[in-house]
Amino acid sequence: MSQLSPTAWREVATEDLIGPLNDVEQHHAPPTLFVAGDLALLHHGARVAIVGSRTATPEGCARARKLASRLCDRGMVVVSGLAQGIDTAAHQAALDGGGRTLAVLGTPIDQVYPKANAALQERIMREHLCVSQFPPGAPVQRKHFPMRNRTMALLSDATVIMEATDRSGSLTQGWEALRLGRDLFMAKALADDPSLSWPAKMVYYGGQVLSDDTLEGFLDGLPQRSEADRRGLLPF
């Protein structure tokens, strides 16, 4: 864990940031979030989390980059957790493609993990948006990372798991997305991998396999999100 240079951050009530929460959402939602960056990023476009293993394969990272680019082309926000591997590939592809990205941290906002992502985190805090539910200066604990994963599911309209073993922290996020009634997708390579047991369990409870057949229906169904939505101009 290492410290970042001092950065402007502020504490915001979760419901002030993303709007009122229903009873199911409130169950695991943190009351407040610490934020650094451009809050307007939350006002336009669907938010899709791309998550997966820190020790990702080159193929998994390539799939994450490809999907992130596709989301950026549609004006969507790429959400991830700033970890090594899949997360880094997704954030970096969003930046490279001129898109927008949201990092949801498992550390307080004034710390960085892994150290190798310090420059990436600082750029996202400066030009995009970083969010953490843990107060600056608080010690980092192992249990914070699954908590972060549930928060990332809450902040995202959909979650896509690109690579994950049966013990991966990304599974916490997948289950939370399903609990919230959000779309949960997994890369086809995971569903086809006989060594993994979690894909079949998640498909049983509503997880979907991302493929050429399902991608367009998935993206078409995500919310547009506009200023009118935020101001609550109900159209009927």
Add this chain to the structure above:
Amino acid sequence: MVFYPSRLRYVSALQYAPRGRSPTSQVSRTVTYKIKTDGFMGTTRVIAHAARRVAEQHRQVPFLQEALGPEVTLVPVPRSSPLRAGFLWPAEQICTCLLAEGLGRDIERCLVRTRPVPRSRIAATGQRPNPPEHYDSTDVRVPDAHPPPQRIALVDDVITRGSTFMGMVPRLQAAYPEVTIVCFALVRTASTGEVETILAPTDGTITYREGQLVRQP
């Protein structure tokens, strides 16, 4: 042997255009997304707002009165996959809001999905579940304690082709053979073109002949 009705009546309140490009069509998709995720627009819970609008329309629209009312038992359609404790169940939330508006007598959570089926929105056209798949993936568990229903509204969030209703009505009718069942969807999918309004109460039919489903309108 399961006998599916050749013709089924449905009633809906709102409509949305899955691919329309007009401003109203685009916002209709946001409304539908908010209903499916029990979300808010501004500070207003969309399902609760929709139920209020249904209640307002109910006073003027005879076919809504035939589907919903203070003597009607509301039965939520299960999600497309089995439900774990604590999971969001949009159809149940719709029933709760309809009940709060005086549009139901009680809620009977008697239909249970026992295995997943592909979701219509995401599945490719040829892979959308047909009525027998809905029937076979659903069980009905009738509680002993409740007073038996006088009339039933089978309640879903969105009607696309009507396959879910067509598959579940025989399951429900077998449990309640003497009871009239009407299908109610909060949102109707306008499959082609644009929508000009989102609130559009509709009295329609689903026909099922030789394996083909046709929804009108």
